[in-house]
Amino acid sequence: MEINEIAALDDRGFIEISGEETKDFLQNIVTNDLNKIKENFTIFSSIFTPQGKYLYEFFIYKIKDKYLLECEKEIVLDVIKTLNVYKLRSKIDLIDVGKQYFSFAVSSETLKEINKKQNKKPLIMCADPRNQNLGAKIISNIENVDNIIKNFDLKKIDKHRYYEKSFLLGIPQLNLNKLKDKIFGIENNLDELGGIDFKKGCYIGQENTSRIKLRNKLRKRILPIQKISGEIKENDVIKYHNNEIGKIMIDKPYSFGLIKIADPKFNEFINIALDCGESKIKILKPEWI
Numbered sequence: 001m002e003i004n005e006i007a008a009l010d011d012r013g014f015i016e017i018s019g020e021e022t023k024d025f026l027q028n029i030v031t032n033d034l035n036k037i038k039e040n041f042t043i044f045s046s047i048f049t050p051q052g053k054y055l056y057e058f059f060i061y062k063i064k065d066k067y068l069l070e071c072e073k074e075i076v077l078d079v080i081k082t083l084n085v086y087k088l089r090s091k092i093d094l095i096d097v098g099k100q101y102f103s104f105a106v107s108s109e110t111l112k113e114i115n116k117k118q119n120k121k122p123l124i125m126c127a128d129p130r131n132q133n134l135g136a137k138i139i140s141n142i143e144n145v146d147n148i149i150k151n152f153d154l155k156k157i158d159k160h161r162y163y164e165k166s167f168l169l170g171i172p173q174l175n176l177n178k179l180k181d182k183i184f185g186i187e188n189n190l191d192e193l194g195g196i197d198f199k200k201g202c203y204i205g206q207e208n209t210s211r212i213k214l215r216n217k218l219r220k221r222i223l224p225i226q227k228i229s230g231e232i233k234e235n236d237v238i239k240y241h242n243n244e245i246g247k248i249m250i251d252k253p254y255s256f257g258l259i260k261i262a263d264p265k266f267n268e269f270i271n272i273a274l275d276c277g278e279s280k281i282k283i284l285k286p287e288w289i
Helices: 022-027 075-086 110-118 143-149 161-169 206-214
Strands: 005-009 014-017 043-048 053-062 066-072 093-096 103-107 126-127 136-141 155-157 219-230 237-238 242-252 254-258 274-276 279-284
Touching: 005 143, 014 075, 014 103, 022 110, 043 075, 043 093, 043 155, 053 075, 053 126, 066 075, 066 103, 066 136, 075 093, 103 110, 103 143, 110 126, 110 136, 136 143, 136 254, 155 161
Parallel strands: 005 155
Antiparallel strands: 005 103, 014 066, 014 093, 043 053, 053 066, 103 136, 126 136, 219 254, 219 279, 237 242, 237 274, 242 254, 274 279
16 A cells, blocks of 8 residues: 555454453463553454364454454454353453444555644554554544544545455455364464464463474465466365365455475475466465465
8 A cells, every 4th residue: 555545444343352351361362462462552363273273363452451352344253252162250241342443454654654643543553463564553433434534634545455465465364264173273374474472371272383383394374376267266176287285265355275385395386377176376475485
């Protein structure tokens, strides 16, 4: 995105978590360290199964004595349901507050310009912790959405420009439910995107996740897939010299596959035409790999 452009992410949802045991509750479940959260600094985190399989991912913000989780709108109720499974007798409350908050994406330069101005600031402003090239996040109270754009003289752009940028960076953000319980969380590159803290102590799925990381057992990663011809479909097998090297996990609107990164070596088949079901595709290599 260019300076002074803003993408309104109306497909994002919010969960408010409050109560005297909120921090301890989340700290024992999510993959990142809540102690990192500060005013205008968020963390990117996830929930795994006990076996380390991927379930959900989200941002966690702190507003006074409450925590705010931002995730895909379509999974809000599922995330609440999962957290309630682990709630037991914990003194916490979980509320869907999607009608109270709104999420925007802006460039890092735009964030700097907003910080220079004396206008009433948004509720939360922070750099995207996953990758500096994704820019920054702005969280606003729903009633201030129009004022955010007007007061800071911002130009609203199609949100798919932002998601296209995310795709080219190799970071999936849409239809992540297609990954649920099908891959290990670390295979979704959460280690590379700052979503896992390997020093924080226990969280659900920690044992297997740490074993894969520390013993260098990671053999597959979620990577962006570019169509050359034909139609990409979910579960299509990707082949290199008639050998299966991956499978399509997310077909639309931006395609991602679970791809072998060893045996054969990743660099042998990156950025060349490959067979994928009835289509031809190319696997893109993000710069951070």
